[in-house]
Amino acid sequence: MSTARIEPIKPHMGGIVHVAKEHLLEDQTIAAVREALEDRGVLVFPRMNLTDAEQLSFTDKLGKRVNYNRKAPGRGDDEDVYAITLDKKVNTQPEYVLGTFFWHIDGVTIDQPLPKATLLTARKLSPTGGQTEFASMYAAYENLPETEKQALEGVKVVHRMEASMRPVFDQIPEEDLARWRAMSAVMTHPLVWTHNSGRKSLLVGSHADSVVGRPIPHGRSLLVRLLEWAGQPAFSYRHEWQEGDLVIWDNCGCMHRVVPYDENSGRRMHRTTIMGEERVAGSARHG
Ligand code: OGA
Numbered sequence: 053m054s055t056a057r058i059e060p061i062k063p064h065m066g067g068i069v070h071v072a073k074e075h076l077l078e079d080q081t082i083a084a085v086r087e088a089l090e091d092r093g094v095l096v097f098p099r100m101n102l103t104d105a106e107q108l109s110f111t112d113k114l115g116k117r118v119n120y121n122r123k124a125p126g127r128g129d130d131e132d133v134y135a136i137t138l139d140k141k142v143n144t145q146p147e148y149v150l151g152t153f154f155w156h157i158d159g160v161t162i163d164q165p166l167p168k169a170t171l172l173t174a175r176k177l178s179p180t181g182g183q184t185e186f187a188s189m190y191a192a193y194e195n196l197p198e199t200e201k202q203a204l205e206g207v208k209v210v211h212r213m214e215a216s217m218r219p220v221f222d223q224i225p226e227e228d229l230a231r232w233r234a235m236s237a238v239m240t241h242p243l244v245w246t247h248n249s250g251r252k253s254l255l256v257g258s259h260a261d262s263v264v265g266r267p268i269p270h271g272r273s274l275l276v277r278l279l280e281w282a283g284q285p286a287f288s289y290r291h292e293w294q295e296g297d298l299v300i301w302d303n304c305g306c307m308h309r310v311v312p313y314d315e316n317s318g319r320r321m322h323r324t325t326i327m328g329e330e331r332v333a334g335s336a337r338h339g
């Protein structure tokens with residue numbers, strides 16, 4: 053009898069993990085969580101109230117931890133815990149966090165395998181907004197009409213950090229552009245990702261800038277249409293946070309975004325990340 057029970061939330065998306073904190077690090081629990089992650093996309097551990105050290109131990113059990121934000125403002129007490137907040141006292145470069153208001157996949161414009169999973173603990177909530185939404189890119193692909201699946205075969209998409217920052221600004225300041233170009237890579241990925249498992253998912257998000265070989269409006273409208281398709285309620289789940297909740301999502305099979313919240317709300321989430329285990333076929337360009 054397993055120490056963890058996983059209760060589905062919606063047909064395509066979401067699972068609530070019922071497990072006592074003292075069983076969290078057991079091998080059985082870890083195996084059940086890893087297995088459920090791809091199938092359910094997002095797993096909710098209500099009110100786990102993990103400390104940073106406990107969250108890191110859990111992260112390390114699930115995979116290899118990685119931190120893309122070591123140089124960004126917003127460090128937690130431990131350098132591998134990143135605080136997601138718009139609080140100006142903690143975060144002096146809020147653009148990246150403002151970018152989380154738009155559908156995205158983490159780490160797409162970094163020349164490394166896409167992070168396998170992200171873990172967030174809710175430390176402080178905003179009185180308004182701040183719910184996080186997740187959409188299954190597996191369900192989005194699998195439910196496309198066959199003709200459209202065929203039309204998307206072989207299509208390639210260029211992803212760049214400045215595309216994901218465009219919605220955040222009226223006009224992107226030159227110095228920010230230079231900084232992002234230095235810290236990110238322009239990645240070309242297939243629009244349909246065939247995973248090692250054989251399953252296919254869509255790879256789109258705010259970072260998707262253009263479709264290779266198509267005029268800009270044609271490519272971008274396709275990307276926006278697929279984003280809208282994937283975000284529909286049947287394929288997505290909105291998490292209404294309670295303080296202390298821990299949520300893990302399959303970053304290779306889901307996109308996510310947060311409902312806008314006020315920068316003075318004090319909302320603060322502690323994030324850890326698990327390194328990717330599988331590369332999307334694609335090419336990278338730096339600078
Ligand atoms: C993230 C992210 C959403 C949120 O941590 O990568 O997108 O709800 N966070 O803060």
Ligand code: MN
Nearest residue numbers: 152156157158
């Ligand atoms: Mn994110």
